[in-house]
Each structure stands twice: as C-alpha cells, then as structure tokens.
Amino acid sequence: xxxxxxxxxxxxxxxxxxxxxxxxxxxxxxxxxxxxxxxxxxxxxxxxxxxxxxxxxxxxxxxxxxxxxxxxxxxxxxxxxxxxxxxxxxxxxxxxxxxxxxxxxxxxxxxxxxxxxxxxxxxxxxxxxxxxxxxxxxxxxxxxxxxxxxxxxxxxxxxxxxxxxxxxxxxxxxxxxxxxxxxxxxxxxxxxxxxxxxxxxxxxxxxxx
Amino acid sequence: xxxxxxxxxxxxxxxxxxxxxxxxxxxxxxxxxxxxxxxxxxxxxxxxxxxxxxxxxxxxxxxxx
Numbered sequence: 479x480x481x482x483x484x485x486x487x488x489x490x491x492x493x494x495x496x497x498x499x500x501x502x503x504x505x506x507x508x509x510x511x512x513x514x515x516x517x518x519x520x521x522x523x524x525x526x527x528x529x530x531x532x533x534x535x536x537x538x539x540x541x542x543x544x545x546x547x548x549x550x551x552x553x554x555x556x557x558x559x560x561x562x563x564x565x566x567x568x569x570x571x572x573x574x575x576x577x578x579x580x581x582x583x584x585x586x587x588x589x590x591x592x593x594x595x596x597x598x599x600x601x602x603x604x605x606x607x608x609x610x611x612x613x614x615x616x617x618x619x620x621x622x623x624x625x626x627x628x629x630x631x632x633x634x635x636x637x638x639x640x641x642x643x644x645x646x647x648x649x650x651x652x653x654x655x656x657x658x659x660x661x662x663x664x665x666x667x668x669x670x671x672x673x674x675x676x677x678x679x680x681x682x683x684x685x686x687x
Numbered sequence: 688x689x690x691x692x693x694x695x696x697x698x699x700x701x702x703x704x705x706x707x708x709x710x711x712x713x714x715x716x717x718x719x720x721x722x723x724x725x726x727x728x729x730x731x732x733x734x735x736x737x738x739x740x741x742x743x744x745x746x747x748x749x750x751x752x
Contacts, residue, residue, distance in 0.1 A: 509742060588692070596690030603723040604730060623741055641703065642738035648703060659704075667699035674730055 493548055494539045506549070507532065509643060510556050516627055516635035517560045527563050531556035549644060554654060557636075584634075584668035587675070604674075607682045619681060626676035634669035641666055689717045691724055698728040702735060 496502055507528060514524035535542075535552045542551055591602045598604075627635060637655065640646045646654075652662055689697070694717045697710060706714065718725045 512742065592692040592695075596692035598691045598723050604726040606726060607730060607733060620741065623737065638738075642735060643742040663700050663703050664696075666703055667696050670699050670731055670734055671695075673734060674727075677734075 493542055494536070496548065497536055497539075503532075506552065510553070512627075512643070513553065513636070513639055514556060514560055516630070516639060517557075517632050518563065519628060523563055524560075527556060527559040531559045534559070547646075547650075550646060550650060550654065553640075553644065584664075584671075587668070587671055591671070591675075605678065605683065607678070622677065622681045626673055626680065629676060630669055630672055634665060634672065637662060637665050638669040638673070689713045691717075691721060694718065694721065694724045695727055698724065698731050701728075702731060 510528045510531065511524055514527045515521065518524050518527065531552065534555050542548065591599060593599055627638075630638065637651065637657075640651045640654075648659060648662060651657070652659055655662075657665070694714060697706065697714050698718075700706070701714075718728060
C-alpha cells in the first residue's frame, strides 16, 4: 500500500528528492545489497551491481513511470544489472541457467518430505521451534538465516525476497517477472519449504551448546 | 480428504492469497487433527516475521565487508 501511495502521489522530481534522504537511501541500499547477494553470491559483484543500479536510477529518474512503485522500479534496474554482471563474469553461471532445473529440486524436496500417500515422512515431521532455547535475536542466528537464504536457488530467493522483504503484491511480482499467479505461489511455497528445512537443520534442530 | 502434502502447500499459499471458504474448511479440519501440520503452519508465519526482522536489521557484517 505504501508503495502504491508513493507511486501515485509523487512525480519524478519529487522522487529525485528521495535521493537526498540519507536514511531512505541507506535503507534501500541495504535491501538492494541483500537482494543482489542472493543472486550473485559475490559481495564485490553485488556491491557493484547496487552502485550501478543506484546511479542509473538517479540519472534516469525522468524515465520513472508512475505506474510502478519507486522501489519496484529501482529493483527492476538492479535485476537487469545483476543479469548483465553475471553474463560478463564468465566464472558465474548465467542467471537463466541457474534457474533451470530448480523445479526438479523443488519436486525432489517434496518427495523427500512426504510419503506417497501424502503424509509427512516420520523423520521429516516439523518439530517445535523452541524460541527460548534458540533465541533468534542474536547475531549468530542471522548468519544462519543469511546462509539459508543464499542456499536457495536464485529464482526462489528473488521471488521470496520480492514478497517478504519488499512486500510486493502478487500482480506486481507476476507482471515484473512474467510468471503466472499459480507458478508464483508454488515457487514461494518451495522457497519456504527449503528455508524452513534449512533453519530447522542448522538452527532450531541443533542441540544448544 | 486433504492430506499433509496438500495441507502444507495450502498453509504457504494462505500467506499469498485468500483461501476459498471450502479450502479454509478443509484446511482447518486437517490441522485440527494433525499436530505436525499445525506446527508447519505456525512456522510459515514465523518465516514471514523473521524475514521482516531480517530486512530491518542492518547486520554488522554487511558493513564490514
């Protein structure tokens, strides 16, 4: 909602004003960095992509169309920068290649978790996430969370991030990414499955030391 | 009758779209009888809360690197 209000009420000159708001820009930059890291898994490259995207957004602010929210627009620039960078850097897998075969991953995980009759496999039944024993407020937890996010296939990570971090609405994500609502929901489900599994294995399921 | 595999997906989709009355009823029926799926549903909500906390946290190592 905030995003939409932002986009409706601001013209590009008002938006360029945002670039002088240090807190806003710093927060946006952090979000972009997290987003870029999920895609390129290389801090320096991610940093480069974010800087280029920021610069490009600033220079082309007049192209900012009010149909989309400012944040969405900046992130779509970032996404293109990331893809460009990945293509330039031959040592990295091109984003589209990275995304192939992830469905298989998702299916394999689902098969692993559930029996043929659709019941949870005995060992895979969700266990209680014991908050008091595994306080999530500490730095170590966020490192695990970070690692689990990075372990997601790039497409899962991106869609999950758009939904949960950028809080984008379904039509906006589908339009931007060219995916159907059904496929978005299935991908988000798979992303959550993986993330849940990873957190349970590496954090909540661990005996506290 | 809904099984755990279907319930799990529904518990995720619940966060992304409004469920129909029929879906809601089937899901409630299932989770009432199935503790693991109840936990799973709770954890889906936790993932959302954790993500919100994560993006708002300016982690130290982001700045150091």
